[in-house]
Amino acid sequence: MTTTDPLLGRLVDGRYEIAARVARGGMATVYRAQDRRLDREVAIKVMHPHLADGVDGAAFVSRFRREARAAARLTHPGVVAVYDQGLDGETSYLVMEYVPGTNLRRELHEDGALTVRRALDVLAQVLAALAAAHRKQLVHRDIKPENVLVTHDGDGEHGPDDRPRGRVKVADFGLARAVTEVTSTATGTILGTVAYLAPEVITSGECDARTDIYAVGVLAYEMLTGELPHAGEPPIQVAFHHVHEDYPVPSARVDWLPAGLDALVASCTARDRTARPADAGAALTLVERLRESLPDDVLDRRAEPSTTQGTAVEGRGDEPGAGADPDELVSDPDPFDAIPTAFFQEVSAPAQQETDLLVDHPTQAWDAAAGPRPGRRRHVVAWALAAVLLLGGGGLGTWWWFADGPGAWIDVPAGVAGVPLDDAVTTLEAAGLRTTSSKAYDDHVPAGSVVTTDPAPGEPVRTDGTVDVVVSRGVEMVAVPRDLVGAEGGDARAALQEAGLTVGPAEKAYDDEAKPGTVVEVSVPEGSVQRHDTEVVLTVSDGPAPVQVPQVVGKKESEAVDDLEALGLEVTTADPEYSEDVPEGHVMKQEPEHGTTAHRTDTLTLTVSQGPPLVEVPDVVGMSTAKARKALEKAGFEVDENVYLGGILDKVRFQDVTGEAPKGSTVTVTIW
Template sequence: MDTTLQDPLVGQLLDGRYRIDARIAVGGMATVYRAMDIRLDRVLALKVMHPTLAADGTFVERFIREAKSVARLSHPNVVGVFDQGTDGSYVYLAMEYVAGCTLRDVLRERGALQPRAALDILEPVLAALGAAHRAGFVHRDMKPENVLIGDDGRVKVADFGLVRAVDTVTSTTGQVLGTVSYLAPEQLEHGTADTRVDVYACGVVLYEMLTGGKPHSGDSPARVLYQALNADVPPPSAAVPGLPYELDELVASATARNPELRPHDAVALLAQTRDARAALSAEQLDAVPPQAIAGDHHNGEDRTSVIPRSLSVPRPLPVNDDEMNRTSRFESPPAAPRRRTATAVRRGPLAIVAAVLLVLGVGTGIWYINSGQFTKVPAVLTQPEAEAKQRIEAAGLGVRTERAFSDTVKRGLVISTDPGPSARIRSNDKVTLTISRGPEMVTVPDMKGLPLSEAKSRLQKQGLEPGLVTRAFSEEVPSGDVLSTAPEAGTERRSGSVIALTVSKGAPVEVTDVTGESVEDARAELEDAGLKVKIAEERISSEFERGEVAQQSPGEGQEAAQGDTITLTISKGPEMVEVPDVVGNRVDEARQKLEAAGFQVDESRGLIGLFGDEVKKQSVKGGKTAPKGSTITIEIR
């Protein structure tokens, strides 16, 4: 049975604007539909929160945060958000519609990908995440299901529903969000997340693209979690023999269990990815891994169409093509056949002559190369300096050295060569070896007492990145200035490391109880203590007289900082409630009626009513009104 037919929203017009045509996917928080914006006459994706969750303010807040976060990101590799709204019990996002499939669909159908295809997908993903990271956001749920691959070849990152600002507390203690296989160890162990958790997830995704499988396996999420916490991600070449070392190094760098050893954000990882691609030959990039599912890889299109369009995944409705926006070479259209003309026929003899000259030229070139005038540069990457020099010199080449910092290559080992490995150069020419000086170490500056903006600027000038900002009371440091850093000042850290900042909220002020006071007296008392006062628009009924303070937030005994705002809610006076008539009722029945109406009850028996059980009289007659919560006295006989 077609479950789409059972979906009550299919065929409906949401919010008077969006006609829902088909259901695309169902997730834990929402269902995604293909819809038509009848106002602008365009196809889009509509993400509708499950109505059962719409009553939960936390889920709604997270859902709307996705819209606001992604709307701030204007990037060709991020799925755009057009609109957000509600219609009755439905809360929705109107989003860019991407016709195609997910990376998960591709991996399921193709198995392991060629290195060129994997890098063609990874680079636009990192470009999208890099834009998010530089805008202050962390995705926190990167996985193949959230990478969309369009029929036109564009790669886009979706589902920023878990996005958080870098400067906000990101602890999720007690509730680990995301998919276990792609979560960084610090997310699993401490529930914390910064830009480096996205870097880790991208490393796992790259491993999966290169090998066709996940790095950690198990029969339960708990088993996978244990492996992720206690074992490094293995090199892809262990599963796919012959994969270049540069790809092993790229995965190892991105998935280091210690976040301090990873690239600090997606921009840094993108730079490493491009360096790795540049070091690979065409043969290495186009090598088909044994884990690839046969049938679609050994054809002439592979060099121009890295991944042929999925055959088993149904294609959604097409969107407008834009050749200039292609982000990979995936599904490039075939070139139109050229018409053979009479001129072309007449050029036949010239073509034969050119071909002969070409053969002679090639033959001469082969003779020249094989005559010993050229030699190949030995592969010496990550080898010790002395050993690398020995191998280069043994090949009849000279050596010059340069030194550079590296976060991933140990001190004294070769980072790169110029020309690169296997390149042909003239005998006796020189090869430049770049030797690692190890990671560049930077001393965390002492920024106590600096304004937050100045502290962030100083960190960046030192080559460090400002991270999580928390706030604490201080009687010594003025509000808004830095109290401390983690790690503390004077500590050495790798360049690019993230430094957490604690900022002063100023001296604590104890909040006094002003309920029952007039607005004027309450305001004066709080402002004298260095606090600001805000009057709530809504008034409430209370035990206090009309115009007096009924509630305050924060309340008595709580601490606030100098300049914090105390919100006062003003009383409308006691709520007047009709008094039930209980004369003639038994005492228990009368008490129950009066208390249910919101009154306190007092009994008056005297000598005559000591053993009585019937109400003779009540202090406020039945049918009259009295303040809710006041006391009604009943006389008993």
């Protein structure tokens, strides 16, 4: 039968042109599309319209967008990138990286068990991607072969058909949660890919990074043995095995597998999640150490196909990933396998921890010659017993429906957020719910109005339960600490953060007095009251400003001091020195020299000239004029002659300077 897909050829949101349908699953249909804006090939996942219908439709759309935004934060080469999400009319869609290739389910279907080397390589790549997610507090919640895409890059080992097996990428981070938070609220059931579901998810709905580790352990078992335990049994019976029995080790089916692989699977699938590796990073370390310890003859070996068991879980996944071979196109899945939560215990975990997933139907090959499988017989017996109990226990079923089943739960009414407390209490009491109240600061909801409820609007609560109403205190106001100016920058920042204020990047300023690194200014007044989200900026001293030392040698001392002090420099003088070249009272030396970089408040030392040195004046009285002049000039003096009577006797009778005098000064002699 040939059908026409109405989305083929359509332009979604005016941007994504649908080129071909890649796969169809229980949650969405995946198409290959062309992003006209960025001119690139992408995969677009269009959610089935029924998920957004009914009372819970708005909640689904909201959760779908929130989970898509969370997945878009994750960037890793081993993760299928999320590019965009939106709503085109009534069509919710998600745009992802297009990965040409297939998925691990197809590889298992074609190859059976993988070689130990290939299995460990796939585990390492999956765990590396999960480790990046776990570091960002993101949990996948639905690890299974359908969500592990195998690229066509040909870098991996070759399969039995000699075709290369490429690298792997993990798809669909967090998307199952958006669907199943709505589904589980409406049905009161746990919906899950049962073969990979951790015990704590079945019993309490709780989920964390170790839940992903459990699924990875199941994946390891399946890749090493080529099949899953309990295949063909009813989902409720498979879940019972997970909760009450230790997961089998791979050597129970493939006896030559080493104990190290058994230990890895047992560690990852421990029923007590505290015994599992804390996150994917810790599990990746175990895989890498194990791979290094195994010899090549073990690494290159694969398990032989079983003659009594078919391959585990073949066929569809909930949705194929963001890229797959077109020949993997499948039709809508059968109805979900639902496990009533009352089969185990009441699911009381918060909604954000629920991990209700779509159930993947396990299948097995059937040997016609061998007749019906034991699992099939157990299936028939189980349902026959259920029919007897149903016929004889109608009253008990009615009691369970209203005491612990779906009839015992209602959704918290909408319309209570943002309204005054009294109005919210009235609405909740009208629904038959009791209320308590608590207070919390909120930047947007006015004081006295309701911020939210616990459980939140739209989430389930028992019909006789209590809802905590969280009332706004208004915007949180914080007192700015005092004595910040003068404190060390790090101490001031810590005081502001401890007070609950946001501290912006520090600014720096030169200051002649403040020690470098200390606060000189705060952007808000100390001791004032500010909004908690006010960004406070500290101005921190960078010490005195740098200056370039000028040239003051040759200047009068007073002028030099004025010039230097104008630049913020301190001036001191050394002992004066004699100089025949620099006049007395002028600067003959400076330290540091001109052109040097100094800082304001640094001290500069000046040496001032006290003129020429003192020398002994020769006694020239009685000498002839020529001898007197020669003696004085030789001693470094200038000579001035005062001649009487024409100097007839040519004798020096008097000289005006005796003893010591500055070198170079003038001595006057009187000649007769």
